[in-house]
Amino acid sequence: xxxxxxxxxxxxxxEGAIASLNCTYSDRGSQSFFWYRQYSGKSPELIMSIYxxxxxxxxxxxxxxxxxxxxxxxxxxxxxxxxxxxxxCAVNTDTSGTYKYIFGTGTRLKVLA
Amino acid sequence: EAEVAQSPRYKIxxxxxxxxxxxxxxxxxxxxxxxxxxxxxxxxxxxxxxxESVVDDSQLPKxxxxxxxxxxVDSTLKIQPAELGDSAMYLCASSLGQVMYxxxxxxxxxxxxx
Numbered sequence: 001x002x003x004x005x006x007x008x009x010x011x012x013x014x015e016g017a018i019a020s021l022n023c024t025y026s027d028r029g030s031q032s033f034f035w036y037r038q039y040s041g042k043s044p045e046l047i048m049s050i051y052x053x054x055x056x057x058x059x060x061x062x063x064x065x066x067x068x069x070x071x072x073x074x075x076x077x078x079x080x081x082x083x084x085x086x087x088x089c090a091v092n093t094d095t096s097g098t099y100k101y102i103f104g105t106g107t108r109l110k111v112l113a
Numbered sequence: 114e115a116e117v118a119q120s121p122r123y124k125i126x127x128x129x130x131x132x133x134x135x136x137x138x139x140x141x142x143x144x145x146x147x148x149x150x151x152x153x154x155x156x157x158x159x160x161x162x163x164x165e166s167v168v169d170d171s172q173l174p175k176x177x178x179x180x181x182x183x184x185x186v187d188s189t190l191k192i193q194p195a196e197l198g199d200s201a202m203y204l205c206a207s208s209l210g211q212v213m214y215x216x217x218x219x220x221x222x223x224x225x226x227x
Contacts, residue, residue: 036218044218
C-alpha cells in the first residue's frame, strides 16, 4: 500500500522563526506533490504544489522536493501565530491504474507569540 | 474566485437514519472526489469520479454508502443507514483532471451521528 508519512507534532516555533515541515512517500513513481493547510474544524486549503526536484518559492513558503530520497518539505519563513494549523502533505500517485491523492496524517504547527 | 460548494455544512442525525450530502465542483473540473476525515487523520478517499463515471470506490462501504454524479457536474453522497462510526468530516474536492492537477476542497460537512 502506498503511503505518505508525516510527523504528527506538534512542532512549536517562536514567532518570526522558520518552520520546517517534512514528508516522505513510498511510491518512487509519484510525480506531483502538494501541501495543504488545515485550520481546526475547517477544510484543507492548498498552499503549494511542486512537480520537479529542487525548491519552489511562493511568498513566505518554500516547497522542496527530492525524488531520489522520496522526500518533500515545506519551509515557512517569518512564522506568524496565524500560521498555527495542521499541514497536510499529499502525493498524486498511480494506484492500480487510477491516479489518486494520498494524504499524510498531517503535522500540527504551533507558532508561539 | 471559483470554489467548491457543499451542503449542508453541519448535519446531526440519529443512527439508522438516512443522510445525504451535496457537492458542486469548480466549473470545468472533470474529476470529483469525496473524502472522509476523522479527527487527527488525513482525508481518506471514499469515491473518485471522472466526469460521470466512478474510477475508484474501493474504500466506499457499499453496503451503506452510495454516490452519484449523474450529469458529470454536481454529486451526491448518501449514507443509509447511518452508524455512530460515520461521525466525521465529509469533504468534497475537485480538479481539472486526475494526473498532476491541483485539487481544491469545499468547506466540508460535519456529520454527527447520535
